[in-house]
Amino acid sequence: MGVFQRQPQVSKAPQIFQDFALLKQKATKSVFECFDELAEGCLVVDQDVRVVMISERYAANLGVDPADVLGKEIETFLPHSLMRQVVVTGKPILLEIFETGGHSLVVTRMPLKGEDGAVVGAMAFALYSDLEPLKPLVERFSQLQAELAHAQRRLAEARRSKYTFSSFIGNSPNAMEAKRLARRAALLPAPVLLRGETGTGKELLAHAIHAGGARAEHPFVSVNVAAIPETLLEAEFFGVAPGAYTGAERRPRPGKLELADGGTLFLDEIGDMPLSLQSKLLRVLQDQEFEPLGSNRVLRVNIRVIAATSSDLESMVRNGSFRRDLFYRLNVLCIPLPPLRARRSDLDMLCEHLLEKIGRRNGTMVRELAPEALERLRGHSWPGNVRELENVLEQVMLNSEAHTLEAADFAGLAVAMDDPGPAPAPATFAGAVEEAKSRALEAALAACGGNRAQAARRLGIGRTTLYRRLDWIRPKT
Secondary structure (H helix, E strand, C coil), X not given: CCCCCCCCCCCCCCHHHHCHHHHHHXXXXXXXXXXXXXXXXXXXXXXXXXXXXXXXXXXXXXXXXXXXXCCCEHHHCCCCCXXXXXXXXXXXXXXXEXXXXXXXXXXXXXXXXXXXXXXXXXXXXXXXXXXXXXXXXXXXXXXXXXXXXXXXXXXXXHCCCCCCHHHCCCCCHHHHHHHHHHHHHHCCCCCEEEECCCCCCHHHHHHHHHHCCCCCCCCEEEEEHHHCCHHHHHHHHHCECCCCCCCCCCCCECCHHHHCCCCEEEEECHHHCCHHHHHHHHHHXXXXXXXXXXXXXXXXXXXXXEEEECCCHHHHHHCCCCCXXXXXXXXXXXEECCCHHHCHHHHHHHHHHHHHHHHHHHXXXXXXXXXXXXXHHHCCCCCCHHXXXXXXXXXXXXXXXXXXXXXXXXXXXXXXXXXXXXXXXXXXXXXXXXXXXXXXXXXXXXXXXXXXHXXXXXXXXXXXXXXXXXXXXXXXX
């Protein structure tokens, strides 16, 4: 059997592919002729935007005589032409709908460059004189534009304040004083520090301050410091430059500071902010500028900061876990929010408001409270404050079909019937906060059978925050 061997084939490239300059010249001529044949006409101008060539079809579409426009600047017969912009910038303008002579043209404009790369002119091709073939594309583009506009409106609505001063229910002296201070703060540009136990309405009042001030039409951006892992806080606040770290997006991601520009940045649970971030926040408060993560570009912002805390910041300053200079910078307009047990006279109004709110949210009928049920609620210490009250009312409403909620419906509520009332006020505000914090933590743990994860959820704080605060009130021996 013979053995067949494949002989190597030597390909000989045509001469035209070996002369790249000639190939480029022929390709340019071919493409130009192809465009001129398929398009609705073409036009060429020099570096002074004078017409050096115009096809008969393009001239007919424009309603001019080619002989009359050659050598003239294009604006003499097309006042709104963008050809000069193409010559000056050296950048093309692709697929623009150009209205002329009562009909529409889809025009592409491209710069012409010499061998040294300098712009020597520009050309324009009218690709379509009838927009019917482009109708599906235009409709899809219009739909995407409408969806984008709708999403932008929804996002803008989400970043507007949700509450006003009327949303802070209560006419007790403590509640009225808190609202008075908040209304005054709304008229001033200084930072605000809202202090009070969890569930007392700090975020609600922050919304109201923003809505009542000069920045009401600008964004209200809220950040719960305790709810964001420490490793992500810097990116969340300052944003991320493209490729700042492995896995980062190729597009820049704005942070909360940039999103809040012109408006208000609300920092909830500011006491949980790590020291490394506190110094950077201080710079923002002092200079109104920052650098995104992984960027050397300094961004300037115009924001008003409202901070809130249930922590004893004075003690944290003393033990070094909170910067003294940042505390002084935030503690300009301080508004203490009273706990619910210190304004029990507001329970009637609060319960009525919350029952209506829960009914709307769940699509159920609005309930009423029997006098005995209201007395039972007044006897509770409410360590979770208004948030706990809302939770209790919703649980009872969902477990009862009666129109009027009776005292028996709240049998599971721990009530100190012999409670003589609020304990005497400590000598300082810091002492009051520390005492209230301890009671709230102990009550939550008792209600959850010692389960710390459930207690943290009940109080609306992170488990790490709960453990740290337990260490303060239960020091290890």
